[in-house]
Amino acid sequence: MDKVYSSVEAAIEDVFDGAIIAFGGFFSAGRPAALTLALSKRGVKNLTVVVQQVGTGNEEMLELVVNGQIKRAVCNYPFPRSASKGARHPFEQAVRKGEIGLEIYPIGTFVEKLRCAGAGIPAFYTAAGAGTVVAEGKEVRVFNGIEYLLELALPVDFAFVHAWKGDHEGNLVYRFTAQNYNNAMAMAAKVTIAEVETLVETGGLNPNFIHTPGIFVKRVVETGKPELSGFSLGGI
Amino acid sequence: MDKVYSSVEAAIEDVFDGAIIAFGGFFSAGRPAALTLALSKRGVKNLTVVVQQVGTGNEEMLELVVNGQIKRAVCNYPFPRSASKGARHPFEQAVRKGEIGLEIYPIGTFVEKLRCAGAGIPAFYTAAGAGTVVAEGKEVRVFNGIEYLLELALPVDFAFVHAWKGDHEGNLVYRFTAQNYNNAMAMAAKVTIAEVETLVETGGLNPNFIHTPGIFVKRVVETGKPELSGFSLGGI
Amino acid sequence: MSKIMKITLPGMPPLEREMIALRIANMLEDGAYVNLGIGIPTLVSNWIEGRDIIIQSEIGMLKCGPLAEEGEIDQDRINASCQFVRDMPGTSYFNVETSFAMIRGGCMDVAVLGALQVSARGDLAGWNTPARGLGKRGNIGGSMDLAVGAKKVIVAMEHFTTNGEPKILTECSYPLTAKACVDVIVTNYALIEVTAKGLVLREAIPGVSAEEVQKMTAAPLIVAEDFHEMEL
């Protein structure tokens, strides 16, 4: 069972127009930079992207915006923090113009929707967002006197994840806070494509400390360490 | 923040009559043998135990049965596999006599109820058990044409867990399949008490590979490696 | 339907449990992730050594190896049947919540499960033997999650109970594990597929005709166009 692909281009060859794609990464950490750039070159359109935010620390995502490849985004912290940066930000401007539709969830809901999609749980209840605009159009239910919202699982067609090390069977290990959304997204996707900094032989990872078991990963491609995002140096 | 207790007796001193206690372990692997024996000596009564099963591989649990300490059990594979073993089994006999009430869930539901209790999710939907006796009295709901059951979170007062290594702040690492239910139970409990085979200094575990972060653990006690369960040698 | 009973046939004796397992092993495709239940299903692992098939054990182990030899016993390395096992290059360990996320989430290409009864619609009853007298209480374990979660459910069982009662029925009389979940049934006499039209008899062991399988089966069988002798 060898899941290794020779290039990012080959690994994403079947990504189609209209696909729903989840991208790992929390700002700069653990973002699938190489896969994202390959996607911008491939040029498929009408994509739904599921990602913390678009273009802050993960500047590669801006290529997709500029190319007009994104139809809809599902985010939890979509905009630059400062309004002045937002005014110069291609994603925020595309949202303002209505070129990109935007759906927003609290982080906990966002990530649990992904995990549930991977875990065969079609829906769950959470208190986050009750009594706010997040509750609009959602079922509200009271358990033990507290209001909760019904939130649905969020399955995706593809997940692009970034790992520190991976083996030929798709077992993945992340490094520090680069772990973040990558595991939940790997679980949620029909096809998970992992870019790994270092590819190791099967058996080269400690079986007791695998962050994402290979069963959740369909393809592996070695891409090396991403460059430090220029943005990261500033913080948000 | 030093969570280390000098003995299992001290670590369970406040366990009260009527408490709901979850016990880690899948048959013999990862069972909190020392804490369980201490509980049988302490002698509190009317306990609800949440555990895979009582007394097969985790023979220490039988002490609680024989002492009449258990009022109710929540299990997923409660009985010896063979009817003849069951006829000699104190737990099965106590259930037959009505001395112990028994609630049964599919494993996936059992463990997810615990995780949800720890994750602030009061309820979730699962297809496991739909159309079976497990569905009795439960809300059934259709998502995408498939029937699911509403299952509620299962919070517990105490969790007794067993880990390979633990540090003074409660960070835990399990070994191989001894991991099993221990993490979900640690999440679900108000007070999680971890018996660890080896206590290490804080900083002595690799921060990238902690199975249960210390925030889920209130007390740590070093107990060494449990003896091999005589049962285990036979398999079920 | 008239009384169904175990009959003595002139040809080959019914399959041994190991041979039922072999027939199933031969149905598994390379690259498959497979969960094996307790009983005959466990024996499938004896027939796939060296093949590119990954066994998941619901205790929290992927790429579960063969049973451990005497000197390799480690109490922290057991399968879901509490048997000591070995690991392999590529094995991973994880917690039960992750294990059942995989199972319910559709990652299992195949679950091979034992059964007490299977109905004409593919209902599975496998966790509760009413004769044991425990009412609605029994060992559910991972069976309900596997039955609803696996992409394909193969039942491995003997055609009759030890008392000679048929196990393939129009309706199950025992408490169900899940409704309409079984895809294929392999018994010691036959291989039967569950389809929208009903049970399709695809194979019988050498020396047993389609008519004889029907006589032993308490649900109507459609004989497949390519019905043939089971090969092992």
Place this chain on the structure above:
Amino acid sequence: MSKIMKITLPGMPPLEREMIALRIANMLEDGAYVNLGIGIPTLVSNWIEGRDIIIQSEIGMLKCGPLAEEGEIDQDRINASCQFVRDMPGTSYFNVETSFAMIRGGCMDVAVLGALQVSARGDLAGWNTPARGLGKRGNIGGSMDLAVGAKKVIVAMEHFTTNGEPKILTECSYPLTAKACVDVIVTNYALIEVTAKGLVLREAIPGVSAEEVQKMTAAPLIVAEDFHEMEL
């Protein structure tokens, strides 16, 4: 209520942001697990070095250390504000689903959050500035989970907006983060507790009277029996 406005007081100038953070740091108990939001809350970490307080960062880090120095920068070790941080003995890393299980599950003893507005009932509005013109869209991030999940929510904010508008109101006019979630508000003028009876003014900075705080606050304040000068 008449127009509320920022007034110039003869005494000490209003607190600097760092001093708001210090007042909050002094409220935290040893042994607490604490999450710090963006803005003034982040500054609390400067005042707890050496104390037995564990900071969680929602990106997936427990016992998050101070900001990294130049030579310690590691792109894989950032906090939820995308700042490079250090680890400490006892640090652990985990995924975001686990991080928010902790947050929603009640493991945070305290969340210190910034706010745009807080109501008399403790409603919090902190994620959406209508003036930015993005409608119902904004940076929710982890704020809603923290507001509902933490055992205690402390708001750290200035008493007025940069335009001199009051931020403590009878009702919030901005989109809410969560209802009735705030326990304590610490501003550059006062420390106010949210109780079932209403907002209780417990402390004001030196030179500022309870009456003056009320004049600056667009919601009625109950003056605590032990109302006193804020100590830092």
